[in-house]
Amino acid sequence: MKIKINWGTAIVIAMVLFMAFILQFVYRSITVDKYNHNLVSEDYYKDELYYQQEIDKMNNANKLDQNLTVERVKEGFLLTFPQGMDHTKITGTAYFQRPSNINLDFQQDILLSEAKILINHTNLVEGKWKVKIDWKYNDIEYLLKETVFF
Numbered sequence: 356m357k358i359k360i361n362w363g364t365a366i367v368i369a370m371v372l373f374m375a376f377i378l379q380f381v382y383r384s385i386t387v388d389k390y391n392h393n394l395v396s397e398d399y400y401k402d403e404l405y406y407q408q409e410i411d412k413m414n415n416a417n418k419l420d421q422n423l424t425v426e427r428v429k430e431g432f433l434l435t436f437p438q439g440m441d442h443t444k445i446t447g448t449a450y451f452q453r454p455s456n457i458n459l460d461f462q463q464d465i466l467l468s469e470a471k472i473l474i475n476h477t478n479l480v481e482g483k484w485k486v487k488i489d490w491k492y493n494d495i496e497y498l499l500k501e502t503v504f505f
């Protein structure tokens with residue numbers, strides 16, 4: 356007994372096999388724990404409400420003669436604050452976000468003894484980092500957002 360398959364049946368079988376192949380990838384990506392599905396922010400809608408404040412802070416920073424700079428050095432990242440400001444009055448927080456792994460994200464408070472601060476490489480891995488530095492001087496708030504590579 357010989358099984359005879361015409362071209363229409365072969366196309367349907369090929370489509371069903373292809374769909375099963377794709378669906379097994381969907382199933383794995385949803386159920387396997389090693390594939391993390393992390394949002395950029397857990398409080399996305401709350402963050403959206405404060406977006407205008409961020410724009411105002413960035414505009415304040417852009418009005419400065421010399422803005423805060425983020426520089427990659429051998430030991431990590433060097434944050435250099437504008438000259439002419441009393442560095443003891445500068446406060447704030449530096450946020451470091453690794454887009455590929457939420458577990459590597461960290462933040463560091465800014466407490467200056469000089470116009471520069473070094474973010475040590477012990478917390479950093481090679482690759483792309485999103486840096487957000489929210490700082491304040493004389494009751495004026497500033498914000499710097501940059502993407503840097505370490």
